[in-house]
Every structure is written in structure tokens, then in C-alpha cells.
Amino acid sequence: MKGGSDLINKKPDLEVIIPDPGHAFRWLQHDFPAPVSKWNYHPEYELHLITESEGQSFVGDHIGHFYPGDIFLIGPSLPHNWVSNLGSEHDLIEGRDVVVQFDHKILGQEAQALFPEISVAKKLLEDSKQGIRFTSGDLKKSRELIVSMKGRDGLEALAHFFNIISHLATRTQWETLSSPYFSPDLNPSTAKWMQIVTEYIMDNLGEEIRLSHVAAMVRMTDSTFSRFFRKNAGIGFSDYLTRLRIARACSLLRESEKKVVSVCTECGFNNISNFNRRFLKEKGMTPTEYRQSAWRQLFEQEN
Known part of the structure; x- marks a missing residue:
């Protein structure tokens, strides 16, 4: 049984996302276990695609199960984590998930005022404050769009990002996860x-x-x-x-x-x-x- 003395020196789990001056968002792929795979929160939105393994999902006060192909959208400052079932403590799941992180300003009120078309994603973003798991609709296309964002740059990357958001907002259905009254002490x-x-x-x-x-x-x-x-x-x-x-x-x-x-x-x-x-x-x-x-x-x- 692992003792608390080995865990007490863990660093605080506020994930500080360093913005890329050349991009409005970040596309990442993570292994598991990895330093960033932990109970964490950050002010950015996070689109999260599980590509390998199954295990337990933690989103706010929600505890559930995840499977390969599951897609989540996590709103700003909502604690979250995905813990894969491992055969042993030495197992490594390469490329377990694909993550797209973006600032709320990209799709926020000011952006919607300039570009009314963005308002199609208003409910999606509002529901993501409780965390979203996409349950039905054209999820195969959603996964393809998220994965194929890798390596894109400039206006092509921006157009592709908006295509992902539009597809999720209009071609899929979802469930909210965390309770609306969940209010952790975020420090x-x-x-x-x-x-x-x-x-x-x-x-x-x-x-x-x-x-x-x-x-x-x-x-x-x-x-x-x-x-x-x-x-x-x-x-x-x-x-x-x-x-x-x-x-x-x-x-x-x-x-x-x-x-x-x-x-x-x-x-x-x-x-x-x-x-x-x-x-x-x-x-x-x-x-x-x-x-x-x-x-x-x-x-x-x-x-």
C-alpha cells in the first residue's frame, strides 16, 4: 500500500498553459502516465479525445468511465482528470489522448459580436462549464477533425478549428457531467x-x-x-x-x-x-x- 509520504511532495496541480504567440490554441498529444495527466484545472477550454485505453473520468464532482473514442469538452477552471486502467505500474500508453486547448476569447461575447456566426456554439460553450461528454451524432467525423488538426498552421489551422467547433455544436449530441452547483476551492x-x-x-x-x-x-x-x-x-x-x-x-x-x-x-x-x-x-x-x-x-x- 502506497504511503502518503511519497505523495505529499507533489507539485500543485494548477496547469499553467503557456500561450503560443503564433496560435490561438494548442494541439497536444499525451501519453499515460505523464506529468500533465493529473487532477488539474486551467482557465482555458479543453477539447479532449481519448484514443487508447479505458478507465475512470473525473470531471468536477462527476465520476464515470471512459473508452477509446470518447470526446470531452471541459470549460474554464473545471477540475478534471482521466485515469487509465493499467496492467502494472510500469505500463505506458503512448498517445493516449489528443488535446486542443483554447482561450475563451476566441469564441466569447466580443468574438460573437464581431462574427455572429460563432453564436451557433453558444450552448455548447455554456454547457461545457459543467463538462461535456459527446454521446451521439457524427462522432467519427468529430474524431477525424480533431486528429487531423495536427501540423496545420496559419489561417488553415484557424479555419480547421472553427470547423471542429461548428461540427460538434451542430452535428452531435452531448451530456453534461458535473453538478451545476459544484464550486471547488480553486487554489x-x-x-x-x-x-x-x-x-x-x-x-x-x-x-x-x-x-x-x-x-x-x-x-x-x-x-x-x-x-x-x-x-x-x-x-x-x-x-x-x-x-x-x-x-x-x-x-x-x-x-x-x-x-x-x-x-x-x-x-x-x-x-x-x-x-x-x-x-x-x-x-x-x-x-x-x-x-x-x-x-x-x-x-x-x-x-
């Missing part, structure tokens, strides 16, 4: 503590995790940490831990043939009845029903 110290806690939980999901131990890691009393965590995660520590364990269980049920009781133990639940009850409450079906549904969908996709 470097908060991000640092939240990163420490998130990493520790993800590394030890199969073990017993006590609030008192985690509170001590970030040098807080139990009651102070409980209030701090609820404010910055949007939910209580126990509920957060359960959601992560259920998300890990879903992955194991889909991707392996392990018995349900083994999945229960591996995800840190102390008995099968508690696991079944928590799973039913979170997913609306039993673990066995979930596995059958997931395998049926996979079979239909392959045939």
Missing part, C-alpha cells in the same frame, strides 16, 4: 491535496481505506478533511470511494471472466451482500445482470 494547495487523495485511493481501491488515514496524509483532522473533501469533490468521502469501487467493478465485469465474488474482493468490498446492494443502488441492476448486458452489447457490436 494550488487545494489541487495538491485533492491530487494526493485521488492517487492514494486509486492505488489502493482493493484495500481498506479509512478516512482518518487519508485525513492524516493531508495533515487535517477527520472533521476538517470531511468538510474539505465534500466541498471540493461535490460528494462525501464514503460515497466517492463507493463510486470509484463500483466503476472498477464494472470494468472487471466487462473485461474479465472473474467470478462476482472475486470482483467484490478485488474492489475493496468486505462482503458480497454489501457489494450487490451498493452495485444495485448505483447501476440499477445486479453485477451479474450488468455483465450479461455488457457482454450482449459487445457481441452485437462485433456482429
Whole structure:
């Protein structure tokens, strides 16, 4: 079990994006793990395409699952992270995601006043304040546009960027992720503590995790940490831990043939009845029903 002493020296996770004088946006491709793949926030918008792997997504107070091909749009100063399932701590997923980061001024009110056509993206940008995952529509074309932005320059790059935004705003549907009332304390110290806690939980999901131990890691009393965590995660520590364990269980049920009781133990639940009850409450079906549904969908996709 990884101790807090190894994590306490993590740098604050405010991501400072250095603007390129020659561009209004940045196109990047990241591996995982990587220094920038962490619980972070920044004042820029971020369009995020997952190209490889699956795992857990964290957007504001939302915890979900992501798959290859998923596209997200994250609004300014909304904390976010994507944690891939790794076979071992030495695994490296090359080119896991493609990221386009851009300043709000490009599509903001002043830009819309000059170019009324931009207003087609108004709802898209407004919803992105809660984080967006694109769910349907012409997502294949969306992915192609995001990937093919690489290497473009000048007016060609700008035209291509507007083409991406127009396509997403008019040719796709999406769901918002974080709660509208989510309001974390955005400062470097908060991000640092939240990163420490998130990493520790993800590394030890199969073990017993006590609030008192985690509170001590970030040098807080139990009651102070409980209030701090609820404010910055949007939910209580126990509920957060359960959601992560259920998300890990879903992955194991889909991707392996392990018995349900083994999945229960591996995800840190102390008995099968508690696991079944928590799973039913979170997913609306039993673990066995979930596995059958997931395998049926996979079979239909392959045939």
C-alpha cells in the first residue's frame, strides 16, 4: 500500500498553459502516465479525445468511465482528470489522448459580436462549464477533425478549428457531467491535496481505506478533511470511494471472466451482500445482470 509520504511532495496541480504567440490554441498529444495527466484545472477550454485505453473520468464532482473514442469538452477552471486502467505500474500508453486547448476569447461575447456566426456554439460553450461528454451524432467525423488538426498552421489551422467547433455544436449530441452547483476551492494547495487523495485511493481501491488515514496524509483532522473533501469533490468521502469501487467493478465485469465474488474482493468490498446492494443502488441492476448486458452489447457490436 502506497504511503502518503511519497505523495505529499507533489507539485500543485494548477496547469499553467503557456500561450503560443503564433496560435490561438494548442494541439497536444499525451501519453499515460505523464506529468500533465493529473487532477488539474486551467482557465482555458479543453477539447479532449481519448484514443487508447479505458478507465475512470473525473470531471468536477462527476465520476464515470471512459473508452477509446470518447470526446470531452471541459470549460474554464473545471477540475478534471482521466485515469487509465493499467496492467502494472510500469505500463505506458503512448498517445493516449489528443488535446486542443483554447482561450475563451476566441469564441466569447466580443468574438460573437464581431462574427455572429460563432453564436451557433453558444450552448455548447455554456454547457461545457459543467463538462461535456459527446454521446451521439457524427462522432467519427468529430474524431477525424480533431486528429487531423495536427501540423496545420496559419489561417488553415484557424479555419480547421472553427470547423471542429461548428461540427460538434451542430452535428452531435452531448451530456453534461458535473453538478451545476459544484464550486471547488480553486487554489494550488487545494489541487495538491485533492491530487494526493485521488492517487492514494486509486492505488489502493482493493484495500481498506479509512478516512482518518487519508485525513492524516493531508495533515487535517477527520472533521476538517470531511468538510474539505465534500466541498471540493461535490460528494462525501464514503460515497466517492463507493463510486470509484463500483466503476472498477464494472470494468472487471466487462473485461474479465472473474467470478462476482472475486470482483467484490478485488474492489475493496468486505462482503458480497454489501457489494450487490451498493452495485444495485448505483447501476440499477445486479453485477451479474450488468455483465450479461455488457457482454450482449459487445457481441452485437462485433456482429
